[in-house]
Amino acid sequence: xxxxxxxxxxxxxxxxIIRACRExxxxxxxxxxxxxxxxxxxxxxxxxxxxxxxxxxxxxxxxKSIISACEITGAEAIHPGFGFLSENANFARTCEKCGITFIxxxxxxxxxxxxxxxxxxxxxxxxxxxxxxxxxxxxxxxxATILAEEIGYPVLIKxxxxxxxxxxxxxxxxxxxxxxxxxxxQEAKNFFSDDAVYMEKFIIKxxxxxxxxxxxxxxxxxxxxxxxxxxxxxxxxxxxxxxSPIMTEKLRKKMGEAAxxxxxACNYYNVGTIEFLVDSSNNFYFMEMNxxxxxxxxxxxxxxxxxxxKSQIKIADNQKLEYKQSEIKLKxxxxxxxxxxxxxxxxxxxxxxxIQALHIPxxxxxRVDSAAYQGYVIPPNYDSMIAKLIVYANSRQExxxxxxWALSEFIxxxxxxxxxxxxxxxKNSSFEKGEYDIAFIQNNYK
Amino acid sequence: MLEDLxxxxxxxxNDSDSKIxxxxxxxxxxxxxxxxxxxxxxxxxEEYMKNNRxxxxxxxxxxxxxxxxxxxxxxxxxxxxxxxxxxxxxxxCFPNYDKKQQELREQTDLKDAxxxxxxxxxxxxxxxxxxxxxYMMASMGSVVGEKLTRAFERATEQxxxxxxxxxxxxxxxxxGIVSLMQMAKTSGAIAKHNEAGLLYITVLTDPTTGGVTAxxxxxxxxxxxxxxxLVGFAGRRVIEGTIKQRLPDDxxxxxFMLEKGFIDMIVERKRMRSKVSHLLKLHGYTAVEN
Numbered sequence: 001x002x003x004x005x006x007x008x009x010x011x012x013x014x015x016x017i018i019r020a021c022r023e024x025x026x027x028x029x030x031x032x033x034x035x036x037x038x039x040x041x042x043x044x045x046x047x048x049x050x051x052x053x054x055x056x057x058x059x060x061x062x063x064k065s066i067i068s069a070c071e072i073t074g075a076e077a078i079h080p081g082f083g084f085l086s087e088n089a090n091f092a093r094t095c096e097k098c099g100i101t102f103i104x105x106x107x108x109x110x111x112x113x114x115x116x117x118x119x120x121x122x123x124x125x126x127x128x129x130x131x132x133x134x135x136x137x138x139x140x141x142x143x144a145t146i147l148a149e150e151i152g153y154p155v156l157i158k159x160x161x162x163x164x165x166x167x168x169x170x171x172x173x174x175x176x177x178x179x180x181x182x183x184x185x186q187e188a189k190n191f192f193s194d195d196a197v198y199m200e201k202f203i204i205k206x207x208x209x210x211x212x213x214x215x216x217x218x219x220x221x222x223x224x225x226x227x228x229x230x231x232x233x234x235x236x237x238x239x240x241x242x243x244s245p246i247m248t249e250k251l252r253k254k255m256g257e258a259a260x261x262x263x264x265a266c267n268y269y270n271v272g273t274i275e276f277l278v279d280s281s282n283n284f285y286f287m288e289m290n291x292x293x294x295x296x297x298x299x300x301x302x303x304x305x306x307x308x309x310k311s312q313i314k315i316a317d318n319q320k321l322e323y324k325q326s327e328i329k330l331k332x333x334x335x336x337x338x339x340x341x342x343x344x345x346x347x348x349x350x351x352x353x354x355i356q357a358l359h360i361p362x363x364x365x366x367r368v369d370s371a372a373y374q375g376y377v378i379p380p381n382y383d384s385m386i387a388k389l390i391v392y393a394n395s396r397q398e399x400x401x402x403x404x405w406a407l408s409e410f411i412x413x414x415x416x417x418x419x420x421x422x423x424x425x426x427k428n429s430s431f432e433k434g435e436y437d438i439a440f441i442q443n444n445y446k
Numbered sequence: 447m448l449e450d451l452x453x454x455x456x457x458x459x460n461d462s463d464s465k466i467x468x469x470x471x472x473x474x475x476x477x478x479x480x481x482x483x484x485x486x487x488x489x490x491x492e493e494y495m496k497n498n499r500x501x502x503x504x505x506x507x508x509x510x511x512x513x514x515x516x517x518x519x520x521x522x523x524x525x526x527x528x529x530x531x532x533x534x535x536x537x538x539c540f541p542n543y544d545k546k547q548q549e550l551r552e553q554t555d556l557k558d559a560x561x562x563x564x565x566x567x568x569x570x571x572x573x574x575x576x577x578x579x580x581y582m583m584a585s586m587g588s589v590v591g592e593k594l595t596r597a598f599e600r601a602t603e604q605x606x607x608x609x610x611x612x613x614x615x616x617x618x619x620x621x622g623i624v625s626l627m628q629m630a631k632t633s634g635a636i637a638k639h640n641e642a643g644l645l646y647i648t649v650l651t652d653p654t655t656g657g658v659t660a661x662x663x664x665x666x667x668x669x670x671x672x673x674x675x676l677v678g679f680a681g682r683r684v685i686e687g688t689i690k691q692r693l694p695d696d697x698x699x700x701x702f703m704l705e706k707g708f709i710d711m712i713v714e715r716k717r718m719r720s721k722v723s724h725l726l727k728l729h730g731y732t733a734v735e736n
Contacts, residue, residue, distance in 0.1 A: 357448045408459035411451045423458055 001317050002026050002076045002101070007041065008066050009081030012371045012388060013293070014041035017079045020309040029073045031066060033059035035379040040371040047073050054381045060084045063091050070100050077101035077316060079309075083383070086292040087114055103316040105270045105291045112266050113289045116160050117198045119266075123286045126265035128258045131277065131285040133200030141178050144199060148177060151201045157181050159188030160196035167191055168235065170202060203285065205437040206277040208232065209244050210290075211259035212300045214311055215269045216321045223256035224304050225330045227273075227296055231425065233348070233441045238418075239425060240296035241335040242303045245396060245434025251282055262289060270315050271297075271308050277438075295338065295388065298369060302334035302392040332392055333399040337407060337426070339370075339387040341378050343416035344445075352380040356414030361406040365392040365399075378415065386417070396434070400426055421445075482506050484674050484699075498715050507672035507715050509652055511554070512561045512578035515611055519719050520565040520574065527563035529596060534558060534589045540620040546582070554580045558589035559614070562597040564606070568723035569733035573601040573608040579653070583615035586658055590618075591628025594662060598635035598646075607645040607731055609722055612663040616656015629661035636665045645729045647722060650677050650700065650709065668725060669709045671700035672718075677709070 006029040007017045014030060018041060021028045030045030035054035042048040049069040052059035059065065061084055070078060078100055080086035089110040095102040104110070113119045117136045124130045132151040137160055138144045148155050148171065157180055159167025167188040169180040181197060189195040212224040228244035229237045243252075259274040266289075273294050275287040297308045306323070315321075342348045358374040370387035372378075378386060391406055393399040407423045428444070430436050480494040481487070485504035494501070498518065499508035510518070516525060536543045551557060559581040565574050575597050577584040584590075594610070601608040617625040639646055648666030652675035659679050663669075671677060678698035686693055696702045703709045713721045727733075 357451060359448055359451070405459055408455045411448065411454065413448070413451055420458070427461065 002313070004029060004046075004073065004075045005077045005079055005103070005313065006031065006066070006070050006073065006075035007045065007079050007081065008060065008085055009079070009083070010036055010039060010041055010060060010371075010382065011385070012369045013081040013295075015044065015371045016369055017081060017309055018045050020307065020313065023307075024310060024313060026313070029069065029075045031060070031069050033381070035381050038377070040373060040376070049073065054379065056084065056381065063088075063094055067094060067098055067100070070098070075100070077103055077313075079103040079312070080292065082292050082295060087290070089114060101316050103270070103312050105268050105272065109266045109268050110291045113268075113272075113291050114161070116158060116162065116288055117196070119288060120198075120200075120286065122265050123262055126261050128262045128265070128274075128286045129284060131200045131203065131287070134198045137196040137198050138181060141181060144181060145174060145177060147199060148174065151199075154202040155199050156202050157184040157197050157199055159184060159192055159194070160198055161192035161194040162188060166235075167197070203277045203279050205439065206230075206279050207244070207246065207436075208237075208275065208287075208438050209247075209255070209278045209284070210273045210275040210294075211255050212271065212273055212294075212297070212308070213259050213263045213268070214271050214306075214308070214315070214321060215263050216315050217269045217318055218320055219264075220321045221260045221263045221268070222321060222323060222325050222328060223259045224300050224306060224308075224328055226252060226255060227294075227299055229275075229296060230436055230438045231431070231440060232438050233445075237296060237338065238441065239335065239337050239422065240299055241333065241396070241399075242299040243330050243333065246278070246282070248282075251278075251284075255284055258284070258286070262286065271312050295385070296336050298367060298388060298390040299334040299336045302367070302390060303330045303332055304328060305331070332394050333396040334390060334392045335399050335403050335426075336388055336390040337403060337422040338385050338418075339389055339410065339412070339422070340384040340418045341386050341412075341415045342384045342418055344418050344421040346416075348418070350380070350384040351416040352378040352384070353415040354378075355386075355412060357411065358413070359409065359411040360387075361389070361409035363406075365402055366390075366406050367392070372412070386412070389422075397432075400432060480508075482508075500715055501674075504674060505714070506674035507652060509579050509613065511580060512556065512576040512611075515576045515651075516561070516565075516574070518715065519576075519609075519611075519722070520567050521569060524566040525563050525574075526565070527561060528600065529562060529593050530557065532557060532589050532593060534587050534621065536620075537588070537624045538620075538622040540622075543620040546620075550581050554578065556581050558587070558593070559584040560590045560593050562593045564600075564604075566734075567609075567719060567726065569735070570723055570726045570731045571606060571734065572726060572731070573597050573604075573606050574611075575608070576611040577613040577651075577658075579613045579615075582618060582620075584613045584658075585615050585618035585620075585625070585656075586628050586661075587618035587621040587625045588628065590614075591625070591631050594628075594632050595635040598632070598639045601644060602635075602639045602642050605642065605644060607647070607726055607729065608639065609647045609649065610662060610666070611649045611651055612654045612658055613651045614654060614656065614658035614663075616658060626657065629657050632662045633665060636662055640665075640667070645726065645731070647725060649713075649718065649722070650675060652676055653678075655679065655681070664708070668711075670711050670713050670718075670721070671703065671709045672715055673700060673712050675700045677703045 004027040028045040030041045030048040031051040032042040051065035085091040089107040092102040092107040157169040169184040171180045185195040207230040215221040227242045229240045231239035273290040276284040278284045354377045367390040372386045391402040482501040484506040487503035562575040650671040
């Protein structure tokens with residue numbers, strides 16, 4: 001096992017990884033930007049190294065600084081968390097070259113799955129259902145027009161290098177096609193420095209259901225059930241739950257097997273997530289695979305009893321999976337609400353600032369993953385998530401009640417948060433009935 | 447700072463327009479707790495009962511049934527009851543009076559608001575009368591007056607001391623003028639007992655008021671009261687309304703009455719038996735050996 005692991009991330013996920021390392025008896029190195037001098041992860045790790053100024057590109061995305069921090073502290077492995085460098089194949093490759101274990105999949109897997117069009121092609125070949133769309137990137141408006149007619153409007157134009165909902169355009173008819181492709185390309189270029197876009201069929205009222213997988217370096221792949229992440233705002237997940245309220249044992253098996261197939265198709269190891277869209281007839285389509293730990297991983301941890309972060313480290317340490325597929329049983333129900341420092345009344349504008357007072361809910365089945373503390377000043381430079389509130393109970397109904405109370409008890413003073421908004425969601429009768437799709441927030445909230 | 451914010455928690459959880467359910471479904475039996483009418487302390491009924499119905503916080507001496515009082519006062523199995531079957535008529539045809547009495551008889555196992563008889567207190571023979579406030583607040587009607595009068599007459603006849611434990615809301619309005627007449631009748635019998643040179647002890651218990659205070663309760667040679675009990679004629683509110691003045695807080699409490707000279711001593715319930723027997727002894731009544 002590693003003696004020392006560097007965590008190339010910040011916020012609650014850095015804290016989560018430090019905690020997992022502690023449990024495994026591994027020393028930890030935190031890296032931080034000048035804006036994060038007082039951040040929790042920098043305080044609680046065994047060592048903390050400043051890797052640059054506040055801007056992400058100069059610090060948390062600064063490969064050279066991070067590798068140097070590894071070198072001077074003697075860390076043998078790097079856990080990238082999510083976001084930042086977590087899905088950067090070049091970074092993983094650099095680690096490899098430097099003899100540092102990248103706690104994640106191989107650079108080749110990242111490469112293949114990071115290119116949405118290439119990933120889709122691979123999945124289709126492997127027999128994983130995919131959404132009808134362009135084979136690879138759109139090369140000309142003419143081809144796109146023919147293809148769109150073939151698969152039928154509405155269609156979506158997506159950035160190949162995209163993620164987090166950026167660079168996605170919907171096209172309702174042929175007259176919009178050209179302008180939307182141009183807009184998508186522009187956006188893709190701005191966000192991802194790559195203007196490659198592809199086209200796919202737009203699924204009406206789909207649910208976003210993803211399957212967690214776990215694979216070792218010896219070809220063993222397991223799926224750990226699903227997470228329903230349909231509660232999204234502008235393609236950003238807001239609330240996640242496991243199991244999905246629409247899931248059947250049969251569908252889970254089918255999706256799970258497809259996910260395993262997908263992972264095997266790209267020689268995947270470590271944990272990963274295959275995102276599917278599920279239509280109202282329970283047809284599911286591969287969307288993309290995330291080659292990292294997910295924000296919403298705790299809901300799976302709670303219903304399976306498996307620590308995914310610790311598993312990541314063990315897999316990176318060349319250990320075999322400790323479970324067989326038949327041993328994976330989903331028990332109970334877990335819900336996660338992302339608590340963001342943002343103001344729902346002002347268009348969810350981020351609200352960085354000082355947390356004057358903080359009360360975190362507790363009790364059985366209530367888990368809070370957070371890097372926030374009373375007096376902490378949330379810097380404006382990074383994302384606005386300040387905590388993940390996760391509840392676990394025997395039934396979905398019980399979990400909803402628990403979440404309602406836990407949210408009610410969650411007090412953050414000094415900054416605006418989306419707690420009330422989350423409460424509104426969990427109190428919504430459609431949510432209570434489990435009847436919601438990815439457009440729910442868009443349709444019910446301005 | 448957080449203290450103020452916690453107010454938010456419940457309003458968040460309950461939708462702001464929903465009211466807290468006030469339909470109380472849990473039924474706590476009424477006899478679990480006792481709330482002291484003097485100090486407002488709430489104690490478990492069981493503890494209060496174990497303490498012979500004396501408030502553990504303020505020493506208020508609560509109301510006992512006649513039977514409980516008897517057990518605390520006299521020698522075991524020494525009571526011979528007089529006139530146990532005596533019941534009243536409905537002299538002024540007061541509506542529902544008979545029905546109410548019938549119900550109370552079933553509830554309390556009493557025929558009316560007083561029991562009388564002879565008994566031994568630490569082996570000294572005496573006549574004893576005990577009023578029971580559970581029966582129409584021990585109001586004095588024809589039966590109460592008659593039973594007491596007969597008890598005094600027997601005491602006079604047998605040259606025995608008499609101890610009356612009073613408790614009453616006053617004259618019984620359901621019997622109208624007949625109940626008022628009981629004041630004079632009992633007072634007459636007491637006068638004869640007194641003329642015979644015999645000892646009459648009254649023990650005022652909670653509450654002793656109205657016509658009873660104005661007659662036999664105040665005629666004892668020795669007037670004892672239990673602590674913190676209510677003793678008076680007219681009620682506090684009536685007096686305040688009449689004289690347009692606020693009365694002191696302890697007005698009509700035993701301690702107030704002692705200070706003003708209306709009663710001779712305050713004796714705690716646990717010492718009552720020994721105090722009464724001692725007084726009997728001091729007045730020349732002697733114990734008999736069985």
